[in-house]
Amino acid sequence: MIFFETKLKGAFVIQLEKIEDERGFFTRSWDSKVFEKNGCNSKFVQCNISFNNKKGTLRGMHYQEKPHEEAKLVRCTKGSIFDVIVDLRENSITKNQWVGIELSENNGKMVYIPEGFAHGFQTLEDNSEVFYQMSEYYFPDLSKGKKWNDPKFLISWPIDDPIISKKDEGWE
Structure with missing residues (x-):
């Protein structure tokens, strides 16, 4: 890695x-010592999968x-997505800045997102699947979001007119 x-x-x-x-490939996708060496949280307690039927589906932030x-x-384990992270950390010099990266089943890229960031993605093709490892359990009362098109972030999503849930559309 x-x-x-x-x-x-x-x-x-x-x-x-x-x-x-000739058989395919082998790769290591997780090693707690390597993550710790890079200053990353290596305590993952939960894994999630998000499957998305349609190109243009947006989940986040x-x-x-x-x-x-x-x-x-x-x-991204199937299809492809445009993955976006936004720095929400109060004392960060990059507060409210974002980064987007294409993740696909073929490009061999992952994104590590530290605590204090919002996360979302938009599918770039039908039938895209995303696999997450999480450092915390889900706490519904602490689950929050930011609007995908918040003018303070100015995220450049690749597909106009996204397919988005009412909950995600309602974030402020």
Whole structure:
């Protein structure tokens, strides 16, 4: 695994290193010691899968409040997505800035999202699946969101007129 820190301190794009032959490939996608060496939270307690039927589906921008903020490790296991993270940390010099990265079943990239960030994605093709590892359990009362098109973030989503839930449309 090769870690590339984004402009948002503590957030990484991780490139998987594939060993390929005529059978296919093998790669390591998780190693707690490597994550710790890169300053990442290595305590994952929950895994989630999000399956999305239609291209243009937008989910986000989600986060969980203190004292149960979440770090996430996100990978697209089928199809492709445009994955977005927004720095919400109060004392960060990059507060309210965002980074977007394409994740796909073929490009071997993952995103590590530290605590204090909002996260969302938009599917770039039908039948896209996303796999998350989470550092915290889900606490419904602490589950929050930011509006996907909030003018203070100015996120450039790749597909206009997204398919979005009423809950995600209602964030402020």
